[in-house]
Amino acid sequence: xxIHEHQAKEILSRFGAPVPRNAGVALTPAEAMEGAIKLGxxxxxxxxxxxxxRGKAGGIKxxxxxxxxxxLAEKMLGMRLITRQAPQGEIVNKLLMEEPLQITxxxxxxxxxxxxxxxxxxxVSAMGGVDIxxxxxxxxxxxxxxxxxxxxxxxxxQARAVCFDAKLPVEFIPRIAVILKQLYQAxxxxxxxxxxxxxxxxxxxxxxxxADAKILLDDNALYRHPEFLSMQEENEEDxxxxxxxxxxxQYVHLGGDIGIIxxxxxxxMATLDEVARAGGKPANFLDIGGGAKxxxxxxSLELILSDPNVKGVLFNxxxxxxxxxxxxxxxxxxxxxxDVRVPMVLRLAGTRAEEGMALLKGTKLxxxxxxxxxxAKVVALAHSAS
Amino acid sequence: MxxxxxxxxxxxxxxxxxxxGAFHTDQMIDYGTKIVGGVVPGKGGTRTERGIPIFNTVKxxxxxxxxxxxxxxxxxxxxxxxxLEANDGGVGLIVAITEGIPTRDMMESVRAVNLEGSMLIxxxxxxxxxxxxxxxxxxxxxxxxxxxxxLISRSxxxxxxxxxxLTRAGLGQTTCIGIGGDPIIGSRFIDMLKYFEYDPDTKVVxxxxxxxxxxxxxxxxxxxxxxxxxxxxxxxxxxxxxxxMGHAGAIISGKSGTAQxxxxxxxxxxxxxxxxxxxIPQLVKASLGMTA
Numbered sequence: 001x002x003i004h005e006h007q008a009k010e011i012l013s014r015f016g017a018p019v020p021r022n023a024g025v026a027l028t029p030a031e032a033m034e035g036a037i038k039l040g041x042x043x044x045x046x047x048x049x050x051x052x053x054r055g056k057a058g059g060i061k062x063x064x065x066x067x068x069x070x071x072l073a074e075k076m077l078g079m080r081l082i083t084r085q086a087p088q089g090e091i092v093n094k095l096l097m098e099e100p101l102q103i104t105x106x107x108x109x110x111x112x113x114x115x116x117x118x119x120x121x122x123x124v125s126a127m128g129g130v131d132i133x134x135x136x137x138x139x140x141x142x143x144x145x146x147x148x149x150x151x152x153x154x155x156x157x158q159a160r161a162v163c164f165d166a167k168l169p170v171e172f173i174p175r176i177a178v179i180l181k182q183l184y185q186a187x188x189x190x191x192x193x194x195x196x197x198x199x200x201x202x203x204x205x206x207x208x209x210x211a212d213a214k215i216l217l218d219d220n221a222l223y224r225h226p227e228f229l230s231m232q233e234e235n236e237e238d239x240x241x242x243x244x245x246x247x248x249x250q251y252v253h254l255g256g257d258i259g260i261i262x263x264x265x266x267x268x269m270a271t272l273d274e275v276a277r278a279g280g281k282p283a284n285f286l287d288i289g290g291g292a293k294x295x296x297x298x299x300s301l302e303l304i305l306s307d308p309n310v311k312g313v314l315f316n317x318x319x320x321x322x323x324x325x326x327x328x329x330x331x332x333x334x335x336x337x338x339d340v341r342v343p344m345v346l347r348l349a350g351t352r353a354e355e356g357m358a359l360l361k362g363t364k365l366x367x368x369x370x371x372x373x374x375x376a377k378v379v380a381l382a383h384s385a386s
Numbered sequence: 387m388x389x390x391x392x393x394x395x396x397x398x399x400x401x402x403x404x405x406x407g408a409f410h411t412d413q414m415i416d417y418g419t420k421i422v423g424g425v426v427p428g429k430g431g432t433r434t435e436r437g438i439p440i441f442n443t444v445k446x447x448x449x450x451x452x453x454x455x456x457x458x459x460x461x462x463x464x465x466x467x468x469x470l471e472a473n474d475g476g477v478g479l480i481v482a483i484t485e486g487i488p489t490r491d492m493m494e495s496v497r498a499v500n501l502e503g504s505m506l507i508x509x510x511x512x513x514x515x516x517x518x519x520x521x522x523x524x525x526x527x528x529x530x531x532x533x534x535x536x537l538i539s540r541s542x543x544x545x546x547x548x549x550x551x552l553t554r555a556g557l558g559q560t561t562c563i564g565i566g567g568d569p570i571i572g573s574r575f576i577d578m579l580k581y582f583e584y585d586p587d588t589k590v591v592x593x594x595x596x597x598x599x600x601x602x603x604x605x606x607x608x609x610x611x612x613x614x615x616x617x618x619x620x621x622x623x624x625x626x627x628x629x630x631m632g633h634a635g636a637i638i639s640g641k642s643g644t645a646q647x648x649x650x651x652x653x654x655x656x657x658x659x660x661x662x663x664x665x666i667p668q669l670v671k672a673s674l675g676m677t678a
Contacts, residue, residue: 220489266596266632268632269632
């Protein structure tokens with residue numbers, strides 16, 4: 001789950017990490033004006049969106065007076081922020097109001113799970129304030145890494161060593177090592193799947209502060225953190241994905257015109273590939289899991305048909321422990337009462353697949369016995385109908 | 387022969403009275419798996435309907451039954467604890483079916499299992515089967531048949547799909563392992579390939595990978611040193627970056643974890659990579675020197 005900068009900073013400050021003084025978030029220009037007054041007149045307005053690269057896109061502005069804060073907020077609230085990471089843009093609904101900083105130096109601190117090492121890994125760089133992936137590509141030598149034993153946790157010497165490896169200025173290392181430990185503690189206790197401070201800023205008065213912060217939370221661990229549930233902002237996700245989320249359906253919107261329903265993530269992925277090979281463009285990934293109960297099929301099909309681009313639907317189901325004839329009954333029960341105006345193709349394989357297919361003879365479902373035939377058929381039907 | 391599990395595997399079920407646990411225990415018994423006990427804290431001393439003795443702790447169950455494997459069906463919240471209990475109880479082989487375990491829990495559990503020297507398969511996996519001998523997990527037993535093909539996969543139903551087509555093509559299996567769709571799993575492709583390489587009956591291995599991580603690339607390096615031929619398939623060629631495709635581990639992060647990189651790594655290791663699942667039986671036949 002993605003959260004906003006102001007939420008990430010709130011978490012970090014709970015663990016003792018230094019963050020800029022703020023006046024909360026503004027939802028209106030009047031609130032931005034009030035915020036600037038609270039902060040002593042001038043303030044930085046930062047668009048709270050889930051994508052990086054917002055500075056260049058006009059999502060961060062400095063106001064020298066409360067009046068200017070109001071005027072800037074007027075322009076920024078409601079704007080569609082288009083960045084390299086989000087070409088379709090994200091609407092700005094709130095602005096974080098912070099004290100302006102006089103920055104003299106910028107570093108990078110981050111923690112991510114390293115799948116290969118099966119450990120969390122600290123990442124530190126003296127090249128802060130820019131996209132770390134770009135740094136990793138262009139200046140790999142400027143990045144220091146330190147894998148952390150999950151049973152021992154982050155030790156002081158490791159926090160120091162990774163800073164030395166990254167060639168941070170020696171005079172700052174004792175204080176930065178402390179911030180790294182605070183970041184690690186926050187990462188661990190909040191079940192993050194990524195936490196970064198970028199930049200970690202050195203200010204003209206000698207302070208060290210988390211000027212920007214980003215945190216991703218592990219969805220599987222949200223049950224341990226009811227306090228984060230209120231941070232979920234579905235309105236900022238893709239509307240179809242938000243609806244799937246509400247219905248409890250495993251769905252990813254892909255933007256093509258062939259709707260796809262299958263059981264099991266691997267099989268659905270292979271089905272998408274097969275549709276693409278047949279010359280179609282998958283509209284979505286949708287995994288109904290084991291079983292294929294009528295209600296879940298109906299729910300899933302409704303969701304897919306609410307995507308106006310969908311011109312055909314492909315079901316690809318492997319009957320395993322749930323037998324093929326039961327799956328066929330579920331799909332038939334679901335589709336029988338629905339007014340479906342696009343062609344539907346069903347491919348059923350595995351246990352009792354032949355019996356299942358026999359049940360579907362003469363219904364509005366076209367049947368195929370192989371994945372590649374089914375993909376070719378749904379693409380042909382969808383394209384001839386349109 | 388087969389790897390890891392066979393007729394001598396004695397299995398306990400953690401979570402044997404839950405809905406999933408009870409259903410799949412029946413399926414495993416019907417398949418012929420030696421289910422010797424179950425563990426449900428507080429229900430020790432009772433028996434299941436099929437007469438399987440239930441114990442309060444894994445340690446008690448192992449002491450009483452001589453179990454050398456455990457399969458875990460407990461909910462995600464309690465799954466890491468169950469893995470650690472199995473690890474501590476000395477069962478040697480732990481198969482975790484549970485989906486949705488937090489990453490932090492899995493990092494700690496995998497580290498503890500590695501220190502103990504136990505083997506963990508999963509989590510978020512369908513389990514392991516040596517056809518005709520032993521099935522641990524939720525795989526549909528009747529699509530498998532004994533034969534010379536070893537199979538390792540990150541997916542469940544895609545594995546069934548491919549096994550079904552192998553079986554229909556007359557190609558049976560030594561052992562099939564679903565290693566799981568999570569980013570942090572106990573046994574990876576390379577760990578299983580090492581077992582297959584030393585199994586005289588496995589004449590060819592089918593490796594079914596998908597987007598996310600770089601376990602396929604690591605496996606490809608090992609495959610270069612193997613005598614047993616390997617056939618590959620990678621799912622998710624059309625998946626966009628940054629989107630999690632159902633499995634927690636199936637995500638392209640930045641430029642890492644793409645299907646293209648995995649296909650290339652495997653092909654550089656001399657592995658024929660199928661473009662679509664239905665090509666796999668032909669590729670297997672060709673590697674066995676059978677006419678397709």
